[in-house]
Amino acid sequence: MAGPAASVHEEALLRPLSSFRPKLFVGSLLTGLLVGVLFYSWGYQIVNDIGVAGINRPVFWGFYIVNFVFWIGISHAGTLISAILRVTQAEWRRPVTRCAEAITTFALLIGGLFPLIHLGRPGVFWYMMPIPTERGLWPNFRSPLMWDVLAITTYLTGSVLYLLLPMIPDFAIIRDKAMREHPKSLRTLFFRVAAIGWRGTPQQWFSLEAGIRTMAVVIIPVAISVHTIVSWDFAMAIQPMWHSTIFGPYFVVGAIYSGVAVLMVAMYLLRKGLGIGEYLNDKVFNNLGLMFLAFALLWGYFTFAEHLTVWYGNEHAERAVFDARISGEFAPLFWTMIVVNVLIPLAILPFPKGRKPLGTAIVGLGVLVGMWIERYLIVVGTLSFPRLDFNAGSYTPSWVEIGILVGSVGLFGFLYFGFLQLAPIVSLWEVREGEHIKNRQAPAQQHALHPASEEA
């Protein structure tokens, strides 16, 4: 059985939890500075009113909504992908699930921040909370924004629990180890609390696994509903190139696409930075690379279908938006998007050599940029061309909006670096379980009966 053999590599996973890592410290520090930029910019906006952003009439929505859609899209990296892999019992998922689910949780937290940043009166955001007040008035559940509130709350709750549940046995492993090595340290106390008294009895395992399985089944439709509803924020509006039935699936595909992209980049960095190539090995990159390729094709197909329909329909208001994208003021962005989202992935990912860590990470970075551009084109592209031509407008982001975008990336890194120091980024027990399954399938080995130790 895999006991000691597994533990050798596990050391690499546990190191960031038990000792000072200069790389992690520097990373936390730098991203921490960006978090400062985020909160400075946001504070500046709260004090000086929403007008310090570059949004205007008719472009009422700008960077904040773009970032909102972008981060919610990123959040489809984890929970959805890991749930799909769990439900399909893909064995190679084991080292991937944890780092992916953490991405989901943090990206959702940040994505959920943007509607708040975006509000004209952030102080009364709670008008959107379904709570009884003396006003007697409840939120308007016909509004897609209310669906957003409920869907994102559901998804965040589900994702956090889905991340935490499988972490309990890992915390117990670390607790059991640490209790012997440093019984008095603060870290040990943290893991004792975090393990919430997990013992690892068959009944506990049975219930936990049943719970994880059920959560995986529930979380898939929730994740799909979340990005569908985000797309409905646009599709429910009768604006040119928003009011489209394809938007639901188009956004879901785009979300998973950007999710896989960020997962690729994160896995590459984790592998390099923590030296855990044993876990995040080439096979994992290859398999996720294939999934990545599939989504590149899907996204390209949806993009084509969407634009073909508009071009062929040739409706005046829609054509204005369409032409600005294809050959007008948004053309440089549009064609950059096509290059990084379709052409580069199709040039690299079909080849086994391209699906190595570096290749997928480079494609991933490009896709992240491309998917951000896609949302920018959808939000700003449409709003710049209202149906009454007289009101056409344009949009230039202010330093506040740029600061908040950059800061949000920093906040994500900061949270992730913090997470690395609190939990093993690869699920210990799930990998161990994988080893056991592998060993069981291998020709039965003879083991001497050998009680390791006894105590009275």
Add this chain to the structure above:
Amino acid sequence: MTRWGMAIDTDRCTGCGACAVACHAENNIQTVGEEEAGKGRAMHWMRIERYYEGVFPDIKVRFQPVLCQHCAHAPCEPVCPVYATYRTPEGLNAMVYSRCIGTRYCANNCPYTARYFNWFSPEFPAPLERQLNPDVSVRPAGVMEKCTFCVQRIQDVQDVAQTEDRPVRDGEIKTACSQSCPAQAITFGDLDDPASLVAQLGRTERATHLLEDLSTEPSVTYLRGGR
């Protein structure tokens, strides 16, 4: 029932802009200044859109005053998460400032781009504060606003009619824009009263609605192309 509506005769409109100015004065609309206006943040509940027909020198300018159309099927209403805008029993598209949290979704979903947002707190440098209309609240930063069909004037006339125990007479209510239009291009009244002038104008051959194919069912009728 009452359903307030308006008819605007674009054949009469000279594009003078008196309506827009009167609206500013009546409704305490802030003037944002040159720099902000350059960013596209000018606020005019009533604006005059200019469209050019033909090729120079044979060119014709058409003026189209555009304000909130008070649609029966208003796209702006259901998307508001906090009911800050809804349809009143008298057919107005109401805007409740104190409920608004500033998502700006309504403005995005208005095909007429008739909604205006307070990007900053309004300023009325002296002596402008002296001409503020006490019947209309001043809107704070972060709140959406738009044409109300001068709801305060409607209220006034209704109150008077009630004390005198009689129905509101046709033409008794004049919105600020219709009152100030030198060409008398703007008519306001009850669309549900077949005898009212605005309802009669709505039945003429010249009656059209803006972006009619979106089936928003606007309460504003445009009259154009008459013989």
Add this chain to the structure above:
Amino acid sequence: MPDGRLHAVFTTSADARTALNRLGQDGVAHENVEVRSSVPLEHDIIPVGSKLRSRIPWTSIVGATLGGTAFFLMVKLTSEAYPLPTGGMPIVPLPTTGVVTFEGLAIGAILTTVATVLLECGLPGLKKPGPLDHHLALDHVLVSVTCDEGASTAWAVKAIETARD
């Protein structure tokens, strides 16, 4: 043996299973046997006579039903209590209510699933860590038997003899 328990550490689940079978032959009730491991081996090694049961996914389905109903009623009742017409829509339109109800189904299922897991696992638990728990971290299997002192010594002797077989 201060806690009245006999602990044994096994490096393989096969050995643990053998030991559990022998305990069963000796007539030890399964309530008195505790098996612990750092990986899920529940089907390999359960004390003789014990049965693994989980109420998932039935509780999840009940939770989903409750959540969905609660959200549906929230929308219906609050909208009807303060009816404001918007966009020419009905006060409680089925399509939009359906979207909200779906999220209610999901959150109900999620919360009850997690609550069931915690309940069935007896978490959070307050049991003190045992002296041999670090073996769990090494991927070993830990078997503890509650018994009186005499029996435990006898078993220990027997077990050591078995190991020498």
